[in-house]
Amino acid sequence: MERIKRVVGVAFIKDGKLLIVQSVRSSKNKIWTLVGGGVEVGETEVEAAIREVKEEIHNGFEIKEEDLVPVMCFKECAASDFNLNIIMTMFICKKSLDDVYVSSDFEILKYHWYKIGDKKYKLSSAIRDHFLPFAISEGLIY
Numbered sequence: 001m002e003r004i005k006r007v008v009g010v011a012f013i014k015d016g017k018l019l020i021v022q023s024v025r026s027s028k029n030k031i032w033t034l035v036g037g038g039v040e041v042g043e044t045e046v047e048a049a050i051r052e053v054k055e056e057i058h059n060g061f062e063i064k065e066e067d068l069v070p071v072m073c074f075k076e077c078a079a080s081d082f083n084l085n086i087i088m089t090m091f092i093c094k095k096s097l098d099d100v101y102v103s104s105d106f107e108i109l110k111y112h113w114y115k116i117g118d119k120k121y122k123l124s125s126a127i128r129d130h131f132l133p134f135a136i137s138e139g140l141i142y
Contacts, residue, residue, distance in 0.1 A: 002085060008049045009034035009090045009126060012097050016142040017113040018135065020121060021056065027109055033124045045089040053093065056108050059101055067095040074130055088126055116141060
């Protein structure tokens with residue numbers, strides 16, 4: 001029986017760079033992902049995105065539904081568990097992180113503003129194969 005989980009990813013873009021994170025879970029495979037995570041029972045994808053941003057950016061930073069722009073949905077293998085398939089909904093967050101200090105905690109170990117050509121970061125396939133081509137074609141990442 002196929003294992004499937006609904007997840008969300010939230011892209012923060014600043015000056016042509018994409019915020020990527022490495023969680024405790026994704027660090028096992030040395031993979032960088034977007035802010036995001038699983039959709040809980042009874043939650044919509046938008047509600048999950050809002051909750052995940054609050055949990056992973058923390059420091060009092062919160063977003064609302066109107067801050068999110070849905071950009072794509074796809075199915076693939078999970079970055080943190082190759083025996084799990086995910087249905088991922090990706091959003092771009094319009095709310096800026098300019099005045100927000102992001103710091104590691106028990107869940108997110110590292111944050112990085114990724115620019116095209118950064119070779120030392122192993123991006124999740126969700127970013128590499130789905131989001132980046134879209135963001136580059138739209139002139140969001142350069």
